[in-house]
Amino acid sequence: MKRTLGLLGPLLLAALALAQAPAPLSPAEKEEAAKIYFDRCAGCHGVLRKGATGPALDPKKMAEKGVEYLKAVIFGGLPGGMPDWGRQGILKEKDIELLARFLLEQPPSPPVPTFEEIRKTWKVHVPPEKRPTKPLHNRNWQNFFGQVLRDTGQVAIIDGDKKELVTIVPTGFATHILRSSATGRYFMAIGRDGKASLIDLWMNPPQVVAESKPCLDARSIESSKFKGYEDKYAVVGCYWPPTMVVLDGLTLEPLGRVRIYV
Incomplete structure (x- = not known):
């Protein structure tokens, strides 16, 4: 019985993350979110989200954490150096939600100018x-x-x-x-x-x-x-x-x- 409950734990967490998964971004939302990401996040996490001074932001791992967790981190920051964009008033609530949803999707490929x-x-x-x-x-x-x-x-x-x-x-x-x-x-x-x-x-x-x-x-x-x-x-x-x-x-x-x- 204990073993069964132990196996159910990760499954319940995964189900919870899926249950709170938001709808995919519209093209207009994706464009706006990409701009916010470039302005505020790309410097540490990389244009392609592969990491730089900050960790990589893999969509699968972000989905495991869930959109509510991501919103909380973007708002309040983390001790390791992640800024508290929401608490400072730099990002509004709608921007934070848009950015959190953006991190659940594959990063768009930036253009390469000739x-x-x-x-x-x-x-x-x-x-x-x-x-x-x-x-x-x-x-x-x-x-x-x-x-x-x-x-x-x-x-x-x-x-x-x-x-x-x-x-x-x-x-x-x-x-x-x-x-x-x-x-x-x-x-x-x-x-x-x-x-x-x-x-x-x-x-x-x-x-x-x-x-x-x-x-x-x-x-x-x-x-x-x-x-x-x-x-x-x-x-x-x-x-x-x-x-x-x-x-x-x-x-x-x-x-x-x-x-x-x-």
Whole structure:
């Protein structure tokens, strides 16, 4: 009798999970849920939900836990680092339910932009030949600090000598990282949305002089600092598609793409 009850335990849990399984997402719901996932979850769990700094989110395992459990975790977070999106008020109740249902289904395959499509995102607001030949302000630009304002998609430029805010520059969605060029004249920013921005610190005030979007999900950008190649190139590391994209260091023109097999 005890053995029979012991066998029934997992079966009852599975039946309970199936009983609370929601209806499949409609195409419109899936599109909205995918956007929420990309904005809030993909950075830790991966675009394809295979895991990164956070664990993989396999649909079968998520179904075993059930939608109510997933909603509770999304709302309240976990001690290991999972944010409490609901408690903070970042995600509303309907968003949490949509996201929980989304995790029960197979992840959609994100699009892979062609190199030609990447090149179409390239914009030069101030060409190198029209940029100032000396700083247009009297501040010590070599002691400027850049502060990433992640959730607003901006970068704050701070005068390190005077401890003053110089300006706030719009960059990309969820700006992730900021790098200084070899000469120090430029800051390079990269957003979670893959948008790269080149900020000229000699302008008054500093501003974005070029941009491009080499991928759909990125985390890092760096400029060439090897002797003889200072500021000639920039490289973006993309999460999706898994590539490295080489850009012109002074205009951010996409020059080439290298596939990374993962």
